[in-house]
């Protein structure tokens with residue numbers, strides 16, 4: 001008898017390793033590594049898996065099953081990807097299945113628990129369906145929603161995933177996904193002259209005559225005709241009115257007379273309409289020098305950190321590098337923090353590279369994800385711009401990864417496994433597959449700075465802003481002094497108030513930053529000091545004045561604001577602390593005529609609220625924008641003369657070893673929103689600690705001093721980049737249980753680590769969230785030991801805990817390199 005053939009298959013399970021199935025000679029001839037198959041698992045479950053490898057070693061301990069069906073003729077996953085997934089699972093201490101589940105689009109990995117429903121637009125072509133497909137469609141018509149598991153009782157179980165896949169590809173069914181708000185690129189309003197007027201002289205004369213008594217309208221018409229002749233680019237209304245004068249009302253009136261047409265356009269499509277591919281700028285001397293350094297380090301196979309202050313032209317350097325890679329017939333991955341994807345960056349890249357640019361956004365639905373996956377696999381895109389998940393696409397001929405704003409904590413995945421950091425994984429990809437990796441930031445993370453100092457990465461810098469633009473002037477306002485001298489109203493010092501007034505008088509705009517949302521973080525009884533707490537979490541409830549509710553920011557619990565203290569029945573309740581709502585109200589009182597808007601998650605819940613607010617602010621329909629760090633990132637407004645920070649102190653006092661680093665980055669980034677054009681902007685930071693070293697360094701833009709000071713602290717107290725961390729989080733609804741299990745774990749680890757390297761179990765500052773008690777253990781990997789070894793010890797201890805039945809219900813998350 002010939003040797004039996006086996007395959008190892010990757011399944012989306014939280015179990016270690018791959019799974020063995022037998023295959024026939026004939027199946028073998030149809031299969032390649034990376035191909036999709038559907039397989040049975042356990043007694044009832046069905047999964048889509050990926051072929052990992054082939055062999056002839058019959059497992060000794062159990063009887064293998066065969067595969068149900070082969071889903072495609074070709075691999076959907078490259079060998080490189082499998083290698084990368086394995087690396088990740090190993091490094092982040094999770095299973096290969098955890099990585100697969102996260103990396104692969106849901107609509108390509110049907111399994112028992114997947115729910116499907118009929119597509120809204122019913123396809124007429126019923127006859128194109130096979131008999132099995134028709135049966136499934138009919139029962140979906142009756143039941144509305146079924147799981148693959150239920151479907152497998154209706155049609156041939158072995159074929160069910162294949163049938164579902166085929167129906168999905170033909171557009172008959174869809175995944176029952178929580179409908180995501182669709183990614184909607186910025187919509188702008190444009191104007192053009194009705195084309196008949198331009199081609200038909202008679203009509204034109206009529207129009208001009210009809211405007212005899214409207215000189216301004218006539219001027220506008222003529223000006224528009226001039227602009228349209230000069231360029232084929234669509235004319236943006238906001239821009240036109242600003243440079244030429246006139247109002248929206250005038251344009252609307254001309255449109256209603258049939259002279260003009262006002263239309264909306266998705267600005268990301270402008271590249272298509274106006275077919276010019278813009279020239280790539282020639283670099284300044286400083287930029288040229290940075291480029292040379294980068295190229296040189298690349299040729300020595302080093303990743304490079306590009307430190308460039310805001311507006312120094314990092315993006316121009318990226319664009320040059322992209323151009324070069326494309327010439328070498330390589331593709332490029334450009335990573336951005338999620339929120340910047342709605343910004344000008346995408347447009348800027350498209351302007352130069354047009355249709356060869358693919359975009360990957362987490363708001364994409366499953367259809368869009370699958371399309372992007374397949375197009376990337378086929379090599380249809382030369383450049384992919386995306387958030388952290390874009391790392392998982394099946395790239396062809398990838399040559400360069402750019403990680404913009406590399407310091408952003410949004411690159412770390414924290415909501416589901418694997419808890420990976422996209423910047424670090426870009427570096428790993430670079431290492432595994434010999435790619436070039438460029439990290440860029442105006443405030444690089446300490447890790448990257450340190451690595452470049454240690455010569456692990458190359459280092460290039462841009463220390464001057466492009467052109468005439470100057471960095472804004474930053475001043476600190478001493479809140480204690482303002483209080484003592486009664487130079488403050490509410491939380492706005494008179495200095496800040498007066499500067500805002502001056503800026504408003506000049507017709508310029510203001511951004512006010514406050515890190516907490518809501519009205520006040522705490523409601524307190526004035527007689528007994530009691531504060532209402534969340535019933536599910538150990539945090540006081542935040543007061544939201546507009547909805548008159550108190551809410552938990554951790555679990556979403558909300559209730560009406562009580563009128564009396566639940567402890568002593570006193571009617572005298574006060575609030576402590578300040579949130580964005582309160583600042584907005586205070587500003588409304590001080591500047592009753594100003595148009596004030598708020599940007600925080602509460603205000604941005606409505607569909608497209610974020611895009612709309614940004615657009616309104618850009619069009620100067622808002623004078624003062626109040627918000628949380630949402631408004632600190634990646635935004636480029638031309639008319640902002642002043643940025644105010646209400647209270648910098650909460651940023652500095654955060655219980656996190658990265659607090660100072662993050663405070664510096666955030667304040668520098670917020671400041672960077674001011675004065676981004678010719679005129680120098682101003683930044684006023686209110687604080688109770690004007691002598692704080694970090695704040696002092698912010699005012700002088702002293703990045704190097706800041707990192708050196710923080711690095712010194714990190715070294716003394718054993719934190720990254722000097723040691724690597726592993727954090728374990730234990731969660732359970734019973735307090736005794738988390739205490740017990742986390743205690744046991746620490747006891748086991750004490751055999752290997754001293755108390756300097758093993759911290760906890762500790763109750764975090766919020767000890768209970770969603771009714772789950774939380775304990776944390778922090779492991780600092782000693783410098784003289786390998787991370788791999790420590791991870792093995794951690795795994796061994798976890799395995800040993802897992803052997804105790806009653807401990808198993810405690811959820812334990814392992815986070816390698818926590819943030």
Ligand SMILES: Nc1ncnc2c1ncn2[C@@H]1O[C@H](COP(=O)(O)OP(=O)(O)OP(=O)(O)O)[C@@H](O)[C@H]1O
Pocket residue numbers: 281282283284287308309310311312313314315316317442466672
């Ligand atoms: N060599 C150049 N030629 C023409 N324009 C340039 C050049 N370098 C920079 N600029 C312009 O200067 C402005 C700032 O440059 P850019 O946005 O690339 O800076 P950045 O370092 O990426 O800034 P940030 O960190 O704030 O995003 C842009 O409008 C850009 O087009």
Ligand SMILES: [Zn+2]
Pocket residue numbers: 534535536537552553554555556557770
């Ligand atoms: Zn809560």
